[in-house]
Amino acid sequence: MPSKITNYQCPACTGPLRYDGASGKLCCDFCGSSYTVKEIEALYKDKLDQAAQADVQQQAAQAAQAQQAEAAGEVSWSDDRIEEGMRAYNCPSCGAELICDETTAATSCPYCGNPTVVPGQFHGMLKPDYILPFKLDKEAAKKALREYYKGKRLLPKAFSAENHIEEIKGVYVPFWLFDGQGDADLRFKATKVTSHRSGDYQVTITDHYDVRRAGTVDFSRIPVDGSRKMPDAHMDAIEPFDYRELKPFSTAYMPGFLAERYDVDMEECSKRAKRRASNTTEQIVASTVRGYSSATPVGKNLVLRRGAVKYVMLPVWLLSTRWNGQSFLFAMNGQTGKLVGDLPVSMARYWGWFGAIAAPLAAILAGLLFLL
Ligand SMILES: [Zn+2]
Ligand SMILES: [Zn+2]
Secondary structure (H helix, E strand, O other): OOEOOEOOEOOOOOOEEEEEOOOOEEEEOOOOOEEOHHHHHHHHHHHHHHHHHHHHHHHHHHHHHHHHHHHOOOOOOOOOOOOOOEEEEEOOOOOOEEEEEOOEEEEEOOOOOOEEEOHHHHOHHHOOOEEOOOOOOHHHHHHHHHHHHOOOOOOOHHHHOHHHHOOOEEEEEEEEEEEEEEEEEEEEEEEEEEEEEEOOEEEEEEEEEEEEEEEEEEEEEEEEEOOOOOOHHHHHHOOOOOHHHOEEOOHHHOOOOEEEOOOOOHHHHHHHHHHHHHHHHHHHHHOOOOOOOEEEEEEEEEEEEEEEEEEEEEEEEEEEEEEOOEEEEEEEEOOOOOEEEOOOOOHHHHHHHHHHHHHHHHHHHHHHHHHO
């Protein structure tokens, strides 16, 4: 049985509302009304709570039913149209059944286009602490993408076609933010080489030093994405985010965007944060060894302490393209516009381009031969 799902409707005309990053309000494209996040939160609070409760209860009931069946030696009943790791919802607007990943938290109905939120995905322990609302809209993302493709003559058409660019999606990606502190105690063998002339001799003196540096580095909000689907390198590349604009979490920032809840837990992400913090601590402390001709590290002791951890949703524009059996991903920071992508070179276009240059050249050569 499909789980509970909610959409935000315009109080004036019941049209679907979407969050507009530029104005920071929820807008209705049907009647042109707009509402603050606070107004919509107040209107929807009870409805969302009820939907979340119903969703959680239903999940628990299904799990209990399956357990009972298993204990009784029966094969547990399941809906065989829905694969493992997927969940089904009914669109509250048109009633169509939506089959989503079990991590999907906000989406839009493919039949009627209505933005929907799955409140159970943010219930209890799964509730994020903060959300960074989108600031750059779809037009800005499409413009950035076109700029990025501009001048890349060997780009396959599959990437730059306008209907493909239209497919770019705004996604709230789950992140863990780690605070912490690192202690480094580093030892180096260092030398200082000086040289002077003494009569007929050039004298070179090498002084040897045992250098030791100890220091403590404080970290705040090292981001690590908590979604297995998101390539870590792309997520690292679109940093930094300006965390001063974080807002207390609310699903009212989500209509019109996609959202995922985390599927990589805090402990696992903590390892990546620790690696980053430990590399940075070492670099910062080592950078204070100055004024020597050479310095070779001979020993180190690093201790990391984890501080507060927050679960947040960060805004990212994403477009993935399948081409020649490979996938390519374009990602743009939905707050700052910083972007990253990987582009293939189309050999068909390469030869086409080469042909365009080669042909006039051949004509000139032919002309020269004729003159001779
Ligand atoms: Zn309206
Ligand atoms: Zn629908």
